[in-house]
Amino acid sequence: MTRPHPLDPLTADELTAGRAILTAEGLLTATTRFPAVLPVEPEKGDAAPDRRVRYTLLDTATGEARDVVVSLTKREVVSTEDCGPGQPAYLFEEYDLAASITKASPEWQAAMERRGLGDRIGHAFCAPLAPGFFGRPDETGRVIRSLTFLRDDESDSPWAHPVEGLIVHINLTEQRVIRVEDEGDVPVPPEHGRYDGVQPRTTLKPIEITQPEGPSFTVDGNEVTWEGWKLRVGFNAREGLTLHQVGFQDRSVLHRASVPEMVVPYGDTAPGRFWISYFDAGEYLLGKNANDLRLGCDCLGVIHYFPAFVADDHGHPVEIPRAICMHEEDYGILWKHTDLDGRAEVRRSRRLVISSISTIGNYDYGFFWYLYLDGTVELEAKATGIVFAGAAHPGTDHPHANEIAPGLFAPVHQHLFCARLDVAIDGERNSLVEVDVERVPMGERNPYGNAFTWKETPLRTEQEAQRFADPAKARVWEIRSAERTNRLGSPTAYQLVPRPSATLMAQPESTVHQRATFATRHLWATPYRADERFPAGDRPNAHPGGAGLPDWTAADRDLTDTDLVLWHVFGPTHIPRPEDWPVMPVDYSGFSLRPYGFFDRNPALDLPSGASDEHCSAHEH
Template sequence: MPSTPPHPLDPLTAAELEVGRAVLVAEGLVSETTRFPQVLPEEPPKGSSPGSADRRIRFTTLDTSTGLAGDAVVSVTKRALVSWQNCGDGQPAYLFEEYDLASEITKSSEAWLAAMTRRGLADRVEHAFCAPLAPGYFGREDEKGRVIRSLTFLREDASDSPWAHPVEGLIVHIDLTTREVLRVEDEGDVPVPSEHGRYGDVPARTTLKPIEITQPQGPSFTVDGSEVRWEGWRLRVGFNAREGLTLHEISFQDRPVLHRASVPEMVVPYGDTSPSRFWISYFDAGEYLLGKNTNDLRLGCDCLGVIHYFPAFVADDHGHAVEIPRAICLHEEDDGILWKHTDLDQRAEVRRSRRLVLSSISTVGNYDYGFFWYLYLDGTVEFEAKATGIVFAGAGTPGERRPHATELAPGLFAPVHQHLFCARLDMTVDGDRNSLHEIDVAGVPTGDDNPYGNAFTWHSTPLRTEHEAMRTADPARARVWEIRSSDKTNRLGIPTAYQLVPRPSATLLAQPDSSVHKRATFATRHLWATPYRHDERYPAGERPGAHPGGAGLPEWTAGNRALTDTDLVLWHVFGLTHVPRPEDWPVMPVDRAGFSLRPYGFCDRNPALDLPSGDTDHCDH
């Protein structure tokens, strides 16, 4: 392993992971029952000198015999243990091996088998799938420590999709440390839906003609290690086991825009009151690790065109390195017209848009999530989350109408739920000193200021403290949030800025006295803002699993710190509120959510005027 990696923000390498683990072994911190729920790069604080940065790894360890967890920071540069401490409230992310363990414990339970027998399903247990599901937090006396719940789904054979055959009302509560069933709930006798959920063997249509995406001269981007350069953009590509894809040191035309951009958390709360689902509120990053569940991407399916792949290395449950060979896809794609005008003499000028795409896809149980960052030729940054996969369903009486679930197939009901993402945007608009403003448009009342009734204007409201910056989007006012430089102005004397443009979406719909509201308070606002702190990384706190709530953004912002002329971090919540439909079955077409960051006075004029003409051999004259 090189003594100094190319850059301190580069993702972890296999060699570094193995060196870090070896340090823990030498320190006596690894035994036969030690597992590693989470292993992440310990990124250097903002402003550190690249030449002097110490490459560090944070290992979260779990003793599976006792349930005790700790955090160890290791310097792989110095091959030394930096710190060690026991974990506080909340549980570390689940291990992959705990998924199988939960199934083994369930299937060896006499109470579970008795419930299956009572329902006439004893002859179908061989291929039953016992899903390992985070239980949330309800303060129950027997749910302390490392607890998981399991719902049962049937399969006709090992290749069958289990999600089509839920055994409604059968809930198994498991202690993973003692490896025992705490209790089994057996509620009701709803028949198991019989219609299969297979979707991969449908005969393909023959009417679509091929579309070829070629770049005979190669792509316009260049890659040097983790650094990417493209059409005035420069950035570094990162990755970790929790967040997955991260972007660093993003600049446009050699001017800083973002120091770091990521999606560090998402919560999936369900709105069903049934015993099988009222407790469901998965934190897919904090409880399951989005990065560790990243797909190995496929050319022609996940990505099209001339592709550059970035590999990623994550630690398995035993702390050893595992490679995801094609974890991140980089490519260019056409994006329609960027600008056009036809003059009075019918002479037309048109330029086509193009965007640089950085993407990764994670599969967490039944759902698949695509994470797409787009960089545009006009200086815009856009993020899009694409949700697909299989909706989580239960069983009911065919034809029944329910207030919290819709029928997708005969007797198969999918509950209403949300997918709420939180982006962390460490802004550096022309430097580290920025201020935040809310921009609303508004009509002007008819009168002296609006004699004809047609006038409207805009209002700029400074958001000077953390409490003032707890905001919700308002499409009726075309609301955006503007991040202004405190030090630079454009040629018109106006502070250079970027605007965060939200897409309309609901925030958390659970009631304030609910458990999920306490744990996912970050999802109750579209916008939060904080002054930069290196240790404020996750909006629901370090360990949202089995946590009573209050960690992360509500804790940090309680002090109501000042935001003017400071190093700003924005936390933007966006997502999907899903009332499932028959078209979502048996596999869901992509649903999209996201936001954009667009320059506003950052450039003195349209930065894409110099694009080559669209008058090429591809145009029809």
């Protein structure tokens, strides 16, 4: 077995070898399943680290779960620890199990018969959904809920035909129905939700992207070099796409970057939706649900794909052949000036795109990291797919849901992503400063009323660094190096530039607020700790709350001249519209990291002139 780089994703051979070690140690039985299998990344500065894997093992017969760390290097078990509060992520097989338990339930069958839907049971789709946490005495252990949708046939979109008010509560370990709620008699919306079969337009002319001499990037395993950038591309079953050791012009920018969690809380009080608050990484696993990407559809241009391997429910490797797509794309003008004599200089921008897409139930999420020629890093999250809907009588005035098709109502909800940015601006010792634009009152400092300035506020501790974005003040957060200055004597720096959006709308007394406290601020900052990876804690599934960022930052640790990790929350708050049906156009959100005094001058002055390029000819039309 070829030994990979310590930061590389797990390989098929490693997953097979790790499972064999567990078998040899007698840790696996016929009822053992693998909800999560993740690489254990090495400590910073470890020159010869073990290659380790963390296995979460679930006994489906008892519901007991434990974490086992295996050293592939030494071929031994390093540690075994029982899982604490919360449940491991769901297994794929549990989705089918929940559906079979539901359909075998006499109570569910009776509810379908009572609604006059008994003849449609065969094509019913029973959606398995995370239950949140409400402390109900009968909801202990491994619990899931099931909502029912109808299909006209196996090819029909179930999301168009919700059976409103029918909720099945299931204990997966005991394989039984806890209870069935059957409230209301709202008709099932009849209109189909198919989005295929539409006659395509013929007016669009082809756009062809070619690079006759090949792309400008080079790839060595998982290491990428492109126009001054050097980084390692990673992937794991929980977070999906990760970036490591990101540097520009031989200077460090990021040690690690990822989106380790997102929460999708719903704002509807209906019985079938008030409890919905999916943690798509911690409950379902973004990486395990990653798409196999397709050229010309998901990616366009001269493409390099990275494969990924994840473990299935039984711990065996499964390949996602094209889990990550990388390509270059034109991005318009980077800089331009026309001199007084009419002579123009213009340089075109280009960016390196590294992307992955995951499908979690009805929604699809694209994560696109962009690297630019001027040293900027950007993340764009793209939410698309099919909105989650319930039913009501057509024309109903609903305070928490919009009617998007006759009788079909989509509730207001949020998609709140949390990026984890282990920054390393010219080294590991960094400090954090908030920068606001500020008006100057009329007076001696502003005699003409036109003056304004900026205000810098050091964020010295974890409590001080819990911040909100403020577009009225053009607020940014600056990460300054403690090890290097520019030619003007200022610390070299990068700025985190948010695209302001709403934070968690749920009330502080709600259980989703307690479980997703990370989403109540746009910014958190912590000193680096290897075991502080997931902002809602290791196991948000059925967790009562308080884990992750609120727990860690209670210590109010010092952030000055230290190894900083920033946690940035962003994402859309979605009031669905008819145009979102039957499939939703992409909703974009994200942020950027831009150099601020990191360079002494524009780092893109050496780009070739477009004026001598035949594609920039003045004779084009």
